[in-house]
Amino acid sequence: MYETLIPLIPLLPILGFAFSALFGRRLQAKWGRAAAEIVPVGIVVVVWVIAMIVVVPALQHAEPFGETGLDMKLWTWIPAGNFTVDVGFHVDALTAALLIVVTTIGMLVHIYSIGYMAHDAGAWRFFAYLNLFMFSMLLLVLADNWLLVFAGWELVGLCSYLLIGFWYQKRPAALAAKKAFIVNRVGDVGFALGIMAIWVNTGTLNIQASLAKLIETPAAGLVIPLSIIALLVFAGAMGKSAQFPLHVWLPDAMEGPTPVSALIHAATMVNAGVYLVARANPLFAHAQEVMVVVAAIGIFTAILAASIAFTQTDIKRVLAYSTLSQLGYMFAALGVGAYVAAIFHLMAHGFFKGLLFLGSGSVIHAVDGEQNMNRMGGLWRKIPITHWTMLIGAIAIAGIPPLAGFFSKDEILGEAFKNGFIWVWAIGLVVAVMTAFYMWRLMGKTFYGESHVDPHVAPKIRESAWSMTLPLILLAIPSVLIGMFLGLPFGDSRISQWLEPVFKASEEHLYGSPAEFQLFGIDGVLILISVAAATLGLVVGIWLFGAFRARGRQATVDGIAASGPATRFLYRASLNKWWFDELNDLLFIRIGGRVAASLWWFDRTIVDGAVNGVGGLTRGAGGGLRRIQTGRVQNYALGIAIGLIVMVGSFLLIVGQPR
């Protein structure tokens, strides 16, 4: 039965895409939006159901999945002798975890989009792209060989481009879509090189087989060292998951519709990089230098993004930088060897970040398109469902127990400390404080205190339609519960039981068998410290930005920001995103542009000049020789006479005087 169910999971969305692409416009024109939406949304709901049926036995290692997962080969895609690639699926506990996130949030985003796109003429196109995206992401997650993963990888990049630039008539949106695609591409080059390196070393592209071969072969037998391959694969992950320095595309991607931000840039596509590194965990476990690099980049991105989120005024930008920061946490977890914690955080983050984004979309919808938080405020009574669900999301991301974020974040920090990465733990703690702080800043400015809403907009504020609020409620539930469900009991949590077979070999290779969980020992102390950090951030945030009826102290905020030259500089740096876009512009556009211009000059003048010169030379020679053809007999006769003289003369000279 599973053999038939599993291929349906990616198949149905691609059929939905084809249906919407072919018939969507006409359906919408003739019978309204609902007619065009029913098929794509229905398909995604069906896929969710199927996924849930598949996921349950997979996570519990029941038959036919077992510990190593189920392998299915559908057909041979590229039969080229040595280089043979199949289309096949590999479903194990890791796949199942990702499937849960992708299908659940995908389904809720589809339902949400019905209400969000209620006034948009291009709704049919939106749902077609969403279905295409579901297909691509599911393909990526289910694939059993690197090439198929790469195909899904590229396709999600394409969908991201299409969806960010959905309102393509707006120039910023078109530019943002281009930026996302190009920056992604930079990472993709690394990934492609990594795939080639894997093939060169092992001769197979099947994920499980190639990984097994890679770690078995001794270092001398490898053409390309493991650390290089790991770095290349991580480069791909950096592009897709927006780690420094390829993080510049994610904030700009907020030009797309909010459901897109929620689905792609919070819950699914950006997780592809995390999934990739987790999938390749044997590779990384045997290249520990690269793991340090991964952890360093991850935690650096986390603190960088958190610092920028302090000063942003666009509500979606704050959430975008928050996503960057949490992704950094996930990579830091992968880098210190806390694989289970990374996936746990991936799942929890998917839910509460998706909730936060969809909620922000609802807020924007309510204030008639305004995205600047300085022009909001005092909304908590007017849009209650949105407010309470977003409050749950904010507390969850801050890491307050017993909500989801606490369990996953604490596990990351705890593992970092216990595996010896004290610096990761310390920076991560600071980021936790910052996270709580800027999230409450968002809540305070948006919902609490006095209203700074535009007077024309104020009377129109009302709660969104049920199609938009229902997903919010549905997402709030796991944000509260999933932490406890997956993360307990401490030390041998359900999720670690589920994911154990995938990561066990690597974890043992790195650290030996795990130590016992000591609630009243080191682990308990770490938990307390994490909670204290989160609470500290929240308290400072509440004091500065208000809660419920209490208004914030904006004057104090401005005072702190302007207090000394150092803080003024930090404020400006944060506001300007640490000038990375300007740096990229200088390096690649200006300097790169000069280099390109000089090369163009070279090509134009020298290469084309040479070619044109040959042509010109020929023409000139032809023109010159043309004048010999005078048409007059006497000129030809002179030619004959000269020829005769030359021949006789040379004969005399060379052969010698006749005797």
Next chain:
Amino acid sequence: MFSFLNGISQSLDAYLVLAGLLFAIGTFGFLARRNAISMLMSIELMLNAANLAIISFGAFSTSLGASASVIALIVIAAAAAEATIGLAIVIAIYRNKKTPLVDEYDAMRQ
């Protein structure tokens, strides 16, 4: 005083050099004159130069004997035929182009 010229008419070289000189003069006339009939006259000069060479070979070579004169006579006949046709052509072209100047016959020019 000019005793080095003694016996010059007894040597083949002088006749041949004379023939060559006449031939060169004919060549120059053929290449340099504008009038078509001048060109034909230069051709006659060249033919005569050849004739002189043949006759002088006949004068100084025992093996040739009377054949040289025979060849010369045939050359004269051929020259006459050629002059006839050539002049007829020139007259015909003159009727067409109204000029006997060859540098104005440029229908073959690109």
Next chain:
Amino acid sequence: MTLPETIPLLGFRWEDLLFMTLAAVMVGSALLVVTMKDIIRCGLAMIIAFSALAGLYVLAGAPVVAGAQVLVYIGAISVLVLFAIMLTQTKDAPASLVFQTQAFPAAIAAAVLALLIAVTVAATDWPTAGARILTDTTQLAQTLFADYTLPFEVVSVLLLAAVIGGVYLAKREPGGSD
């Protein structure tokens, strides 16, 4: 009174004097043919050149050819040339330019050609008899009509063809020539 072997003052024989006179006349008139402006005068110079050549033929021991030269060249071809000149005269004065633009290169080429021939002739060792051989007319008749019958007849046909062709080409009829 017998003439001395060599001319007293000049030191060469009479024959040599005759040879050089004839040669000078011939070359001089040939030069006049190719350089004179008035084309009728060129024709007349050509006649003088032919006569000098006939004299040279006699000196070289071929009197029959000399006679043929006078009859054919001076008597027929030169007259033909003069008639053609008359028929193709332009109404205006003779063209101002006598020579083509390529006259100078042509002159150089001609000079080089003459030089080449002279050098070749001088450097060759001709296997020759000492004195000139006088061609016997009987011998000539024998050779021409017995040994060279075929070329003789062919030449007759050639002349016939030339006559017919010439008449046809020069006929005064529209569309009759090209």
